[in-house]
Structure formats: structure tokens, C-alpha cells
Amino acid sequence: MELRQLAYAVAVADEGGFGRAADRLGIVQSAVSQQVMRLERELGVILFDRSTRRVRPTAAGERLLPEARAVLAAADRTRRVAAEIAAGAEGVLRLGAVHGPGDRLYDVLSALSDLAPQLRVRLTRAAPPERLAQVRSGTLDAAFVRGPAAVPGLELLPLWSDPLYAALPAGHPAAALDPLRPADLRDLPLRLAPRARNPPFHDLITAAWQAADLGTPVTGPPFTTLRETLTEIADDAPSWTVLYRVSGLPPVPRIAYRPLAGLTVTTSLAVRSGPPPPALRRLLEAVHRSSAPTKRSPATRTGR
Template sequence: MELHQLQYFVAVAEERNFTRAAERLHVAQPGVSAQVRRLERELGQELLDRSGRSVRLTEVGEAVLPYARAALAAVDGVRYAVDELTGLLRGRVAVGTVTSHSVELPDLLAEFHDAHPAVEITLSEANSDQLIDGLRTGRLDAAIISVGSGTPAGLEIEVVDDQPVVAAVAPAHELAVHPVISLDTLRGRPLISLPRGTGLRTRLDEACAAAGFAPDIAFEASSPEVLAQLAARGLGAAILPGAFAAARGEELRTLTIDPPALRGRLVFAWRAAGPTGPAARALIERARAMLRARPRA
């Protein structure tokens, strides 16, 4: 049994696909398939069910996976111990972020690169649901995501921002004279929102479901700036972070939603358990220190 066989097996198990696992590992797909087959022959059992469109773990594979992850984590631990003793930090860190964020992510990554120039840093952008999945499966080491009042299972967080979720309309909109509206006021009205899977959209969908109706989403866009522009042109009420809407007071009127009061949190998140390399741990520690050192409003 070889270490890279365990690494390939874990990647396929997490990606549910040989091609994606090979891309993640930067190796050829036939090599991944061959090495996993060799591991199965050595163990005398199939670890993966390849009969469907996606690869699934067999019962034996489910039992083996935690031990394979633990073996890889132990190797990372050996490397980390050597790095700590020698003062050399190497490796790779994968970071994700939602489209709009208030944390100084470029500053964080630049400072980290200056301190550890041998570490490869990658940054990708996606919605919160995709980023959370990336953290849980190990594709990402850390990410800035939007969440509600709770912490997603399996993750730890450091709060970046916590503010109300509001509706914003053009000055001529019929709701513009009401600084505070109930969520029910938005029932049946055209709304402008981020797509499904984003934090703000999830907060809206959950609140509307609890109130017994589905929001009428007339326009979707992945950029809050585009949402604000659509609302400013009278196309509906945009669902936005409170501070973002308030900063556009010349073209938008901000409507506080209460009851129920909607709030959204932007957080820096990482996997609570599982293999995390020394480079990722160093980045997480730096990010937490940076966030805790910021002046509180």
C-alpha cells in the first residue's frame, strides 16, 4: 500500500468523479484509475462503485475512507513538525470567496505571500453553498462565505461582518415612503435578488417560507451592484446588505424589513476537522488575528 494510492482514493471519494479527482491532483486520469485499482486488489475488496454516472463509495470504501484521511493527515503532521522546526513553510493554500465581501482579502493574501513566498496560493469565487461544499470536501482550505445566525455543520468561523438584510427601491417606488416594512409587504411584489445558493438569497427564501409564501424573483444577478442599478431604475425591490444599500442613498431608499428582522453574516470559515496542511493553518491563524484586531463599530 502506497501513500499516493490513498491520496488518489480520497480525492475520488470526495469528488465522486475520476476526472475531477485527476484535475485536483494534477495527474493523468488513467493513472488515478490504475492506482485505485491496485489498492483495491491489495485489499481484496472494491472501494468504489463505478456503475452509476457518478462514483460512489462501497460499504468497504465508507469504512476505509476515515483511515485513509487519517493516514494522509499524519503525513501532513510529520511535514508540519519539520517545517516548524526548520522555519520553512511550504505547500499550497486554496481560498474561496463570495462575490462581495468587506474583509481586506487582497491585503491578507499579499501579507501571507510576503511572509511565506514558497507557498502557492489560489483564489476562486463562487456562491456560499458551493464554497461550503468545497470546505467540507477539502477542495478549499478557507473561504469567505455568507451565513445566517448559525454555523454550517463541520466548519469553524470568524465573523467578518454582521448587518441587516434590507429592501432597496427607487425614490419614486410606491414603498419608498415607508422606512420600515414587514416581510409580508413584499409578498407578490417583484424582487431583485442574488441567485440561489448565495447567503442573502438563502436568508430571503427561508424567511419567506416561514411566512408561508415564495418570493417573486423578477431579476437575478450575481453582483450586488447590478441589483442596486436594477432597483434604481424602478424594476423592483432589491434585497441587499444594509450598509451596501445605505451607501447609495442618492439613488435608492433603504427599507428595513421588520418583522421579521433579517440579518446576514459574512464570515471567514475553515474545516473544523480533517487534514489541514501547515500552510493553511498559518493562513487561518493570520486571518483570525487580522479580524480580531480590527476596530469594532
């Protein structure tokens, strides 16, 4: 059966005749009669008693017409929802999230909720390579990533940049400097997680040292967890680690945080090539509308 056949049958029932139904629908009466008869043949029942001047539903018609109205109402709802999805105002947006997203991502999601209250966001947290692979496969619509300037097979849309900070012993001479430059840390061992966990972040630091003609940073013990690493920096042989901003880091005794001059890490949205779908356009609008907090704790874990 076709939706128009159901619509014609409902119009006949509402108007009490084929002629009046045709006038309401703006078509000829014969078209209404033919489509209703085709529907009756397909269903195997007679829907209308045509023996009187005013056409009335049969017993079968009285039972089936409410179902026809429900089908038409469901079709209308489907069209409305499809239109909202096409406009980016409804549906599901599947996003890969960075570890320790901080205030800024929450600001973006709050702005997106204001722009499109019916748009549901489903966040997935995974290592950067897995997030990017899921965007390529279509499992995710997009993914937030920090650091890379290019990703094979995907387009990166820069969203915001955060300054980088050094965490070092408060009693170290370099802690008296603000900001710090790579030369100020040249002899202090650097604690980073293995490069495989976040190659762009490693490469950013290495490039800064090479640009300052310092070769590569002196390697210290590996970064483990944020709390453990900061505790070891405070208590063990002098070393340092590099951080970017998120919220919620408690102060650590004997640790100083100093900005690294000219060094920032960029957070981008990794998407498949081509015009972004409406839901992603809403997300990008939310990024522009959200305001970045001006005061946040200058730290997060590295290499994630």
C-alpha cells in the same frame, strides 16, 4: 548512498583524518571509516589518500566533495522549509474565495501576510457548490462561504457576520423606514437570482418571512447583474433586492439602501473535519487580528 555517509566524508576532509572526524561527529572512528569505505565502493572511486599521516582527498575526492557539500546543504534547506511549513509559516494555502470579497477578506489576507510573509495564498473563485466540492476532494485547503449553517462532509468555522440591506426605490413609502422589517416589504416583489445559485441565501430570506408569519416573499423579476437590477428597481415597477456589504458600489440615482432588522449573513471557512493544519491556523489567527472596517458601501450582488 546515505546522507550520513556524505556527512562523514565531508567531516574527514574538513578535519584531515578519520579520528578527528569521529571526535567532531561524536562517534567511534571505526564507524566513520566503515561508512566512508561503503560510500567509496558504491561510487566506485577512492575519495581519500590514506598513505600519509594527514588524510587528504584524492583527485576524485576533490571533484566529488563539493557535490557532497551541496547535497548536504540542500538537505538542510529541505529540513528548514519543512519545519516552516509544519509551523504554518511557509508553503501554499489554497483558498476558495467568495465573489466580490470586499474589504474584510483583503484585511484578513493582509494580516496573514504580516503573520507569515513566506506563506503564499492561492485564491480560486468558483460557484459555492464547486468550492465546497474542491475542499472535499482536497484540491482546496479551505473555502470561504456565505450563508450555510451546515455543509455535509465538511466543518464550518464562522468568521464574521454582515448585515443585510434592502435596495428599493427611493420614493417608495418603505424607504422612509430605518430599519426595515419583513412586514414593511410584504407587498413589494423581491428580485433574487435562481435559488440553485445560492440555496443558503434564498433560505435565509425565506426563513425570515416565515418567522414573521408572512409566508414567502412576493417574487419579482430575477436578479441579473447588480447594475442592471438596481437600474430596473429605480426605473421600472416597484421592486426590491437584498444585499450584503462589500466595497466599491457607486451610488445609483433613485435607489435607497435600508438595513433589514435582525438579518445578517455569516461568512464561514469550510474545511475538512479534524484539527486544522498549521497554515489554516495562521489564517484563523489573521481573521482574529484583522479589524473589520467600520464604513463600507452597503451592497453587493445577491445569489452568488
